[in-house]
Amino acid sequence: MSTKNDLFLRTARGEAVERPPVWLMRQAGRILPQYRAIRNRLSGFKELVETPELAAEVTIQPVDELNVDAAIIFSDILVIPEAMGLTYEMVEKRGPLFPEVIKSEADVQKLTSGADAAAELQYVYDAVALTRQQLDGRVPLIGFSGAPWTLLAYMVEGSGSKTFSKAKKLLYTDPKLAHQLLEKISETVIAYLKLKVESGAQLVQVFDSWAGILSPAQYREFALPYIKVIAESITDVPVTVFSKGAWFVYEDLGQVDCQVVGLDWNTPPELAREWVGPDKVLQGNLDPCQLYAPPEEVAKAAVAMLDRYGRGHIANLGHGVYPDTPLEGVKAFVNAVRAYQYK
Numbered sequence: 001m002s003t004k005n006d007l008f009l010r011t012a013r014g015e016a017v018e019r020p021p022v023w024l025m026r027q028a029g030r031i032l033p034q035y036r037a038i039r040n041r042l043s044g045f046k047e048l049v050e051t052p053e054l055a056a057e058v059t060i061q062p063v064d065e066l067n068v069d070a071a072i073i074f075s076d077i078l079v080i081p082e083a084m085g086l087t088y089e090m091v092e093k094r095g096p097l098f099p100e101v102i103k104s105e106a107d108v109q110k111l112t113s114g115a116d117a118a119a120e121l122q123y124v125y126d127a128v129a130l131t132r133q134q135l136d137g138r139v140p141l142i143g144f145s146g147a148p149w150t151l152l153a154y155m156v157e158g159s160g161s162k163t164f165s166k167a168k169k170l171l172y173t174d175p176k177l178a179h180q181l182l183e184k185i186s187e188t189v190i191a192y193l194k195l196k197v198e199s200g201a202q203l204v205q206v207f208d209s210w211a212g213i214l215s216p217a218q219y220r221e222f223a224l225p226y227i228k229v230i231a232e233s234i235t236d237v238p239v240t241v242f243s244k245g246a247w248f249v250y251e252d253l254g255q256v257d258c259q260v261v262g263l264d265w266n267t268p269p270e271l272a273r274e275w276v277g278p279d280k281v282l283q284g285n286l287d288p289c290q291l292y293a294p295p296e297e298v299a300k301a302a303v304a305m306l307d308r309y310g311r312g313h314i315a316n317l318g319h320g321v322y323p324d325t326p327l328e329g330v331k332a333f334v335n336a337v338r339a340y341q342y343k
């Protein structure tokens with residue numbers, strides 16, 4: 001099946017394009033009334049994630065409503081810990097919660113990993129295949145995974161946290177165990193992403209949402225090597241690495257076998273370009289809070305951002321869109337990028 005609007009993929013592959021493509025992290029979600037309507041009649045978030053027909057429907061909603069240049073499969077990074085044997089709950093208004101966490105070597109040994117764990121996630125592969133079919137080539141479909149360090153952080157901490165100090169403590173007190181766990185997570189992520197690609201994902205993004213709380217030395221020891229192996233293992237589609245808050249890693253990411261590097265809103269694109277080098281495509285990085293401003297200002301800020309990046313850029317926010325963002329702000333952003341022309 002050919003993709004009618006393949007601007008996003010052409011850009012990710014480094015081809016010359018007429019304007020930057022645009023999509024938003026967390027575009028499938030609470031910003032859309034259509035999403036809230038479906039979500040409100042279900043038992044919870046997990047029912048939506050685990051029902052392929054519904055996941056496909058909410059994945060396509062932002063394509064219909066916002067006219068973005070890519071869809072991202074509706075799911076969560078926490079399906080991986082669950083497939084490995086650590087179930088999560090999504091508590092309303094609070095976020096994820098793991099009733100059991102990883103504390104000891106015995107806990108790590110109990111976890112399933114690799115192909116066995118990835119085989120638990122058939123509902124994700126079904127959602128990807130169904131979404132591809134229903135998109136009918138309108139825009140490309142992005143698959144994603146959490147990065148090993150970010151997944152470890154949830155598996156050890158048991159919930160969100162400002163500091164993730166329990167997870168960081170493990171790195172300092174039992175690095176060997178941390179590596180054992182990271183190894184198992186990585187094997188699972190690789191098997192999982194390969195199956196997502198086989199099911200129809202046309203690019204994969206690895207979210208290292210908590211990269212920025214690591215020291216540079218910790219990042220190089222506990223995060224980067226695993227991201228490297230994952231990027232090298234995905235050979236059939238482009239790979240995006242988004243290491244949030246970790247400006248100090250861009251030089252290293254320049255050496256990783258990925259095509260796109262995602263930037264958070266604290267990172268000046270000119271510096272990121274210097275650090276990662278000329279070959280990668282950059283993705284980002286408008287401050288999600290900018291979208292609360294009046295639409296004309298959102299549009300101006302979007303154009304100013306695009307001018308700073310120049311070519312080799314996928315327009316996005318610097319992190320996921322906040323659930324209470326006005327739709328008119330989101331649309332002003334998308335439309336401003338769509339109206340832009342490279343000189």
Ligand SMILES: Cc1c2[nH]c(c1CCC(=O)O)Cc1[nH]c(c(CCC(=O)O)c1C)Cc1[nH]c(c(CCC(=O)O)c1C)Cc1[nH]c(c(C)c1CCC(=O)O)C2
Pocket residue numbers: 024025026027028029030039045072073074075076077078090094095096144160207209320
């Ligand atoms: C850290 C992380 C998680 N999940 C994810 C990350 C990495 C990206 C990032 O840094 O934001 C990734 C994710 N989660 C979700 C998507 C869907 C696709 C998309 O981007 O549109 C994606 C790509 C749906 C979701 N994942 C979640 C929601 C909200 C739940 C709901 O609808 O009730 C959605 C739409 C829940 C979730 N899931 C997670 C948290 C911390 C929360 C609670 C916070 C919140 O409520 O926003 C873990």
